[in-house]
Amino acid sequence: xxxxxxxxxxxxxxxxxxxxxxxxxxxxxxxxxxxxxxxxxxxxxxxxxxxxxxxxxxxxxxxxxxxxxxxxxxxxxxxxxxxxxxxxxxxxxxxxxxxxxxxxxxxxxxxxxxxxxxxxxxxxxxxxxxxxxxxxxxxxxxxxxxxxxxxxxxxxxxx
Numbered sequence: 001x002x003x004x005x006x007x008x009x010x011x012x013x014x015x016x017x018x019x020x021x022x023x024x025x026x027x028x029x030x031x032x033x034x035x036x037x038x039x040x041x042x043x044x045x046x047x048x049x050x051x052x053x054x055x056x057x058x059x060x061x062x063x064x065x066x067x068x069x070x071x072x073x074x075x076x077x078x079x080x081x082x083x084x085x086x087x088x089x090x091x092x093x094x095x096x097x098x099x100x101x102x103x104x105x106x107x108x109x110x111x112x113x114x115x116x117x118x119x120x121x122x123x124x125x126x127x128x129x130x131x132x133x134x135x136x137x138x139x140x141x142x143x144x145x146x147x148x149x150x151x152x153x154x155x156x157x158x159x
Contacts, residue, residue: 099121
């Protein structure tokens with residue numbers, strides 16, 4: 001596959017390849033990201049392509065983060081103007097595991113690097129920074145006993 005640039009011909013190439021890969025994520029992972037799926041990851045790609053979602057059981061070292069990171073890039077690449085919120089159970093898992101894995105996957109693909117920019121909390125299409133992106137959003141609930149606006153208001157008003 002040829003390198004895609006930001007010019008008019010690059011946009012034409014992007015549009016052509018988007019339609020090729022939109023519902024063939026495993027081919028995208030192999031062709032663009034140089035990632036070869038194992039059996040269960042192939043099934044996850046098939047479910048994602050045909051059902052729009054996929055799920056798998058937990059386990060250590062099974063490749064869950066690797067496939068999730070690459071499917072995030074697939075969706076970002078094949079869905080113009082996508083906005084993808086990414087979250088994880090903890091801030092550490094989000095940044096040190098998922099977000100880092102997305103960065104590693106991008107580093108393996110000159111095509112993705114030419115189109116998207118990876119930042120600490122955001123990945124975006126270079127010419128559409130505010131309209132086409134994935135963003136890391138922490139979902140950590142407040143700690144028990146932490147001061148909230150409501151508790152401070154209660155203290156000030158004597159409730």
